[in-house]
Amino acid sequence: SFSCTGPIIGFLLVQVSTTGSVIAPAIGMLGFAIALALPFTLFALFPSWLKSMPKSGGWMNVIKVTLGFLELAFALKFLSVADLAYGWRILDRETFLALWIVIFGLMGLYLLGKIKFPHDGDESRVGVARFFLALVSLAFAVYMIPGLWGAPLKAVSAFAPPVMTQDFNLYSNEVHPRFKNYDIGMEYARQQGMPVMVDFTGYGCVNCRKMEAAVWTDSKVGGIINDQYVLISLYVDDKTPLNEPLKVTENGTERTLRTVGDKWSYLQRVKFGANAQPFYVLLDNDGNPLNKSYAYNEDITSYIEFLQKGLEHYVK
Numbered sequence: 001s002f003s004c005t006g007p008i009i010g011f012l013l014v015q016v017s018t019t020g021s022v023i024a025p026a027i028g029m030l031g032f033a034i035a036l037a038l039p040f041t042l043f044a045l046f047p048s049w050l051k052s053m054p055k056s057g058g059w060m061n062v063i064k065v066t067l068g069f070l071e072l073a074f075a076l077k078f079l080s081v082a083d084l085a086y087g088w089r090i091l092d093r094e095t096f097l098a099l100w101i102v103i104f105g106l107m108g109l110y111l112l113g114k115i116k117f118p119h120d121g122d123e124s125r126v127g128v129a130r131f132f133l134a135l136v137s138l139a140f141a142v143y144m145i146p147g148l149w150g151a152p153l154k155a156v157s158a159f160a161p162p163v164m165t166q167d168f169n170l171y172s173n174e175v176h177p178r179f180k181n182y183d184i185g186m187e188y189a190r191q192q193g194m195p196v197m198v199d200f201t202g203y204g205c206v207n208c209r210k211m212e213a214a215v216w217t218d219s220k221v222g223g224i225i226n227d228q229y230v231l232i233s234l235y236v237d238d239k240t241p242l243n244e245p246l247k248v249t250e251n252g253t254e255r256t257l258r259t260v261g262d263k264w265s266y267l268q269r270v271k272f273g274a275n276a277q278p279f280y281v282l283l284d285n286d287g288n289p290l291n292k293s294y295a296y297n298e299d300i301t302s303y304i305e306f307l308q309k310g311l312e313h314y315v316k
């Protein structure tokens with residue numbers, strides 16, 4: 001029903017080529033192969049099970065159409081990642097949410113039998129399970145409506161584009177980066193005599209969106225970042241070409257940095273020894289760390305402590 005091969009196998013092959021690890025990718029490939037082969041193996045061993053399976057009919061078409069709605073929704077999510085990375089600005093947050101509201105609203109109406117497609121049966125009765133699934137779909141569509149005016153929508157923050165892409169926003173407690181360029185942001189911080197918070201993030205980073213919606217929207221966290229730090233967000237998957245490709249040497253191998261994202265990813269690996277996002281680093285005006293780095297953790301208390309320790313070390 002869903003195209004899952006590319007992300008799983010691609011991740012495992014990249015892990016082999018970049019880290020040289022063999023055991024973990026082998027286990028991953030084995031698990032993937034078992035999951036695909038197990039149903040066929042069981043039906044081959046016990047062919048009588050095929051007779052007990054439900055026969056295809058109208059219910060099968062309902063499943064196909066419902067999965068079609070879900071495929072459209074997830075297709076928009078992946079399109080939005082490419083849209084952000086390449087700077088097309090086709091799917092800003094409000095456009096994305098409007099399309100999702102329509103998709104899940106129509107799916108709810110379809111499950112209630114208010115919309116019919118050519119292969120649907122003529123049966124007008126709606127089962128209990130289908131009825132409650134329709135309620136969930138319609139409730140989800142209604143839940144997303146305040147997002148058109150800037151509501152954080154923590155339940156979908158991992159899938160929707162960042163709030164900063166929204167043109168019309170009635171909410172004022174969001175945190176927005178002052179700069180998306182490390183050198184310019186550091187120069188500004190030196191001039192203002194302020195510490196720096198570097199946010200290594202990505203347009204396609206699900207956990208980054210979760211942190212921004214679950215932690216950064218806290219009034220105390222947002223106040224500290226906005227008022228006492230110079231926030232620099234560096235998108236490691238930004239596909240904007242550099243004015244001139246940069247040749248660098250990493251682990252004895254020469255490589256060429258061609259995009260803005262390549263540059264920030266290289267900076268994170270070389271200067272801070274990490275390659276995962278989100279990744280937060282507090283720096284003084286000379287680029288020296290003020291505190292231990294912070295990765296994905298939605299505990300607001302821990303995040304506040306992380307920010308306050310950085311301020312204390314900066315004053316010292």
